[in-house]
Amino acid sequence: MLSALASAIKDRDLRKKIFFTLGIIILYRIGAQIPSPGVDYPKLRGLLDTAMTGDNAQLYSLVNLFSGGALLQLSVFAIGIMPYITASIIVQLLTVVIPYFEQLKKEGQSGQAKMTQYTRYLTIALAVLQSAGIVALADRGQLLGNGESVLMDGDILTLATIVIVMTAGAALVMWFGELITDRGVGNGMSLLIFAGIASRIPAEGVNIYQNSSTMKFAAVMFAVILIVVAVVFVEQGQRRIPVQYAKRMVGRRQYGGTSTYLPLKVNQAGVIPVIFASSMMYVPILITQLIQGPEPAADGFWQRYVMQYLQNPSSWGYILLYFALIIFFAYFYVAIQFDPMEQAENMKKYGGFIPGIRPGRPTAEYLGYVLNRILLFGSLYLGLIAVLPNVFLDMGSGGGDMQNMPFGGTAVLIMVSVGLDTVKQIEAQLMQRNYEGFLK
Structure with missing residues (x-):
């Protein structure tokens, strides 16, 4: 792997792409630390330190997971990349519901360009809504659940300025991700999430070491290594369905x-x-905080349910709902991304067939059957890896140690998956230049 990395650095074009990607990631991390105008940053830091050691520390760690700590700091990049991810998923879902988007998907590069443009517009709209909600919570003192506003002034001009700055930050982050995808090593949006999670690992590792015994620290590190090995093993696993192509003569060539x-x-x-x-x-949780007043109203069933279960990641209600959502979205996302009938028609068009399976609908049914069996294990694997730290919290194993989300299953899963995809993309570019790849 080191020899392949040396080869990548020696190649001029690939070296430029790697350094360009690193430069964009550095700019992203700098923006994540710059506070938005109108925020009382010293007061916010004090309240944040108190909240991170309180009863809802696990929840705040989960909120900060994808923003690298920028959200609760109300920085310029507080909204981060989540509006773009949500917009991308919504546009992909619309390809199933709206025939116009389905037609765009079939038009190739021109249709994809239009869908990308719609995704950008939707990203800005979602960024405005999300930043307005976050600023409203900060103004009403409900962002950290202590009833104290963290803004210097609560007038409409200050609130609008913060919303505009956060929305512009979300647009800039979206542009960063697209630049990495087009001019860098690729996988731009995922790499930004990777950078946000990785930036918190050193501080959280020191926190675990200082607040626990050496044995507990070693146990946490051993558990992380086991999760990494399991994720790498499953992420590399695949079912290879044999496909043969019939011989055909075109002129004198076969x-x-x-x-x-x-x-x-x-x-x-x-x-x-x-x-x-x-x-x-x-x-x-966000809806409940927006609709309730300065004093938490726990009279309604909705408020009681949210406060009892969804605000506590270690509760069994949270664990079961989170697990069910992961399985649901796994099936739903694969159903959108992989159409067995379309795959069977493409194979039939180019003379391909699966040995023992007739082309056309029988091939589509066979692919759907195999995919559903594989997806059952894959979705259960995703759910188990993601909820494993929450189960440890509920059982009391590790206690405060396992609440450090960068070492949780979700963070490790994202980091390992993104790391493997990035290595494969660099390896593909190395192979194009006749170099030996990373994975031997």
Whole structure:
């Protein structure tokens, strides 16, 4: 791997892409530390330190997971990349519901460009809504649950300024991700999430070491290593369905007659179900905080349920709902991304067939059957990895140690998956230049 990395650095074009990607990530992390105008930052830091050691520390750690700590600091990049991810998923869902978007998907590059433009517009709209909600919570003193406003002034001009700055920050983060995808090593949006999570690992590791015994620290590190090994093992697993292409003569040349395979990954959905389920788990909490007054009203069933279960990641209500959402989004996302009938028609068009399976609908039914069996294991794997730290919290194992979300299952899953995808993309570019790749 070191020799492959040296080869990547020696290649001029690839070296530029790597350094360009690192530069964008550095700019992203700098913006995540710059406070928005109108925020009483010293007061916010004091309240945040108190909240991170209180009863809702696990919840705040989960909120900060995808923003690298920027959200609760109300920085310029507080909203981060989540509006773009949500907008992308919504646009993909619309391809199933609205025929116009389905037609755009089939138009190739031109249609994809239009869908990307719609995704950008929707990202800005979602960023405005999300930043307005966060600023309203900060003004009413409900962002950290202590009843104290963290803004210097509560007039409408200050609130509007903060909303505009956060929305512009979300647009800039979206642009950063697209730049990494187009001009860097690729996988831009995922790399920004990776950078946000990785930035918190050193501080959280020191916190675990200082607040626990050496044995507990070693146990946490050993558990993290086991999770990493399990994630790498499953992420690399795939079901290879053999595909043969019939021989055909075009003029005097013979085409086809080759054998290949159709790879179906065990985790066909990737980390998207975990990311989207995590976002959905925070929506009821945000709605409850917006509709209740300065004093928490626990009279209604909704408020009582949210406060008792959804605000406590270690409760069994939270664990079961989170697990169910991950499985649901895994099936839903794969159903959108992989159409067995479309795949069967493409194979039939180019003379391909699965040995022992007739082309057309029988091939589609066979692919759907195999995919559902693989997806059952893949979705259960995603759910178990994601809720494992929450189960430890409920059982009392690790206590405050396991609440450090960068070492939790969700964070490790995202980091390992993104790391593997990035290495594969760099390896593909190395192979194009006749270098030996990372994975031997």
